[in-house]
Amino acid sequence: MKSFHSHQQKHAKKRSVEYNGAKFTTVSSMVLTILFFMNSIDFAHLTVKPLMFCVSSVYLLFTLIQIGITWKIKNDLEKAGVIQRSTRRLGYVQILSLFAGHLIIVVFAFSLLKERKTLAYIFASYMLINHVFIIALSALNLFKPYVTDSFPLAMLMLFLISLFYAATFVFVIKLEEKRTASATYIAIGLVLTSLMGNVFALLLALQLVVKSSNIKKYHFEKWFSIWEKITRNQAAMLGLFFIVFVFSISMWSVFTFDYELAVENQYGAILHTPSLAYPLGTDQFGRDVFSQIVFGARISLLVGCISTLIPVVIGGFLGAIAGYYTPKTDHVIMRLLDVLYAIPGTLLAIAIIAAFGANIVNLIIALSVGAIPTYARTMRANVLMISNLEYVHSARALGASDWSIIFKEIVPNSLAPMIVKATLTIGSAVIATSSLSYLGLGVEPHIPEWGNILKAGSTYLESHAYLAVFPGLAIIMLVLSFNFLGDALRDALDPKLDEM
Numbered sequence: 001m002k003s004f005h006s007h008q009q010k011h012a013k014k015r016s017v018e019y020n021g022a023k024f025t026t027v028s029s030m031v032l033t034i035l036f037f038m039n040s041i042d043f044a045h046l047t048v049k050p051l052m053f054c055v056s057s058v059y060l061l062f063t064l065i066q067i068g069i070t071w072k073i074k075n076d077l078e079k080a081g082v083i084q085r086s087t088r089r090l091g092y093v094q095i096l097s098l099f100a101g102h103l104i105i106v107v108f109a110f111s112l113l114k115e116r117k118t119l120a121y122i123f124a125s126y127m128l129i130n131h132v133f134i135i136a137l138s139a140l141n142l143f144k145p146y147v148t149d150s151f152p153l154a155m156l157m158l159f160l161i162s163l164f165y166a167a168t169f170v171f172v173i174k175l176e177e178k179r180t181a182s183a184t185y186i187a188i189g190l191v192l193t194s195l196m197g198n199v200f201a202l203l204l205a206l207q208l209v210v211k212s213s214n215i216k217k218y219h220f221e222k223w224f225s226i227w228e229k230i231t232r233n234q235a236a237m238l239g240l241f242f243i244v245f246v247f248s249i250s251m252w253s254v255f256t257f258d259y260e261l262a263v264e265n266q267y268g269a270i271l272h273t274p275s276l277a278y279p280l281g282t283d284q285f286g287r288d289v290f291s292q293i294v295f296g297a298r299i300s301l302l303v304g305c306i307s308t309l310i311p312v313v314i315g316g317f318l319g320a321i322a323g324y325y326t327p328k329t330d331h332v333i334m335r336l337l338d339v340l341y342a343i344p345g346t347l348l349a350i351a352i353i354a355a356f357g358a359n360i361v362n363l364i365i366a367l368s369v370g371a372i373p374t375y376a377r378t379m380r381a382n383v384l385m386i387s388n389l390e391y392v393h394s395a396r397a398l399g400a401s402d403w404s405i406i407f408k409e410i411v412p413n414s415l416a417p418m419i420v421k422a423t424l425t426i427g428s429a430v431i432a433t434s435s436l437s438y439l440g441l442g443v444e445p446h447i448p449e450w451g452n453i454l455k456a457g458s459t460y461l462e463s464h465a466y467l468a469v470f471p472g473l474a475i476i477m478l479v480l481s482f483n484f485l486g487d488a489l490r491d492a493l494d495p496k497l498d499e500m
Helices: 002-015 017-039 050-079 091-100 103-113 119-143 151-175 182-196 199-212 217-231 234-256 289-324 327-341 345-356 360-386 390-397 402-438 450-458 466-493
Strands: none
Touching: 017 050, 017 103, 017 234, 050 091, 050 103, 091 103, 103 119, 103 234, 119 151, 119 199, 119 217, 119 234, 151 182, 151 199, 151 234, 182 199, 182 234, 199 234, 217 234, 217 466, 234 289, 234 466, 289 327, 289 360, 289 402, 289 450, 289 466, 327 360, 345 360, 345 402, 360 402, 390 402, 402 450, 402 466, 450 466
């Protein structure tokens, strides 16, 4: 009996999303705290940086609280099998970490507060957190010597949207189980605000429309199932959050950041260390590294997404044709693609850029061409498998044309592996973009792009390491985010991993 009770306790802890999330949050917070403490000490002069030391102390406080919460969750699950309400209320304390910018603990706090978390609640939480971080990051421009002319109006719009998001969050909490006509009007507002990059608002709008309308829910069962699996993966959701955040701040930076601070020389502010006016310091020409990284995010996302979308479309089309038609057609298409595949992608990109010049358009073309064969092979393999299924034979027997069978029956059922591969490939495209720019073969040197910023800062590694560390961290975080999201999508779309 005791052994059975022990087995139940282990099963409860293993199945608890909050307990797994608490462990992940605790470890991540401990790592961040150690990094901040190490960065708060100037080992060369054996001095302490006051601002960084205060930040690390705050992180240490929330980490200790998180350790206590993790222990309480474990204790609750072992004794009662469920998390007690008093433990969940500790989430209100951890929400205060929002003011310290501790995203990982904030996300966990919203997860802990509510026992039954619907997709609408999760999307609303991330939507609100994302918007708060955008306001906080944009507000740092107040300490700069000057701001862009559109800054006051943009900040007012951000504040009004935050009130709308807060009201929507309350609405989701109180009325998520009821069907109400007002949800449709809220969904319209969410769609309009999502145009500025907050994808979570768009996802929440879809949830509210499905709940409040007479749409047949079973049409969206697969959609809901996929997102439920993804939202249980905290690393994937943090990755998605960072991608959405980078996309959102790239959109809002047009109105809240001054482009001149990122590209114009300011000889009175050369090599300033990080401060309120220059949160990430300035480079050898006095340009604000913070503004450079914000504007550079736009280029990295643009090149990464477009240079992935082009080979997905072209490679997917060629792979579908090769996999469906006769061996002769298959042989011709795949042998031509094998010739392209034999050329190393980086070498091909360098050759194209060297021939046509270094600019964004040529960079996108260079990265796209080399990726076409891999997507064609992926689609071809899926089409070869699906072409032999019964519903394809039925469509052919009913007289459907080849093109109709390919693009209405086969391709839609072959997209899952392509979507996963594309998500993972965007991260590789971001690295390739930065690498080529670092070598002087990507984006023009005067344009603030993460590879260009990293190249400029690499010459000051010994004296001003932050010039290379911050753009390097931005590249790492974005690539990791796409990788985490791609792994979660692969697990969610794999029918073999469906829960019993």
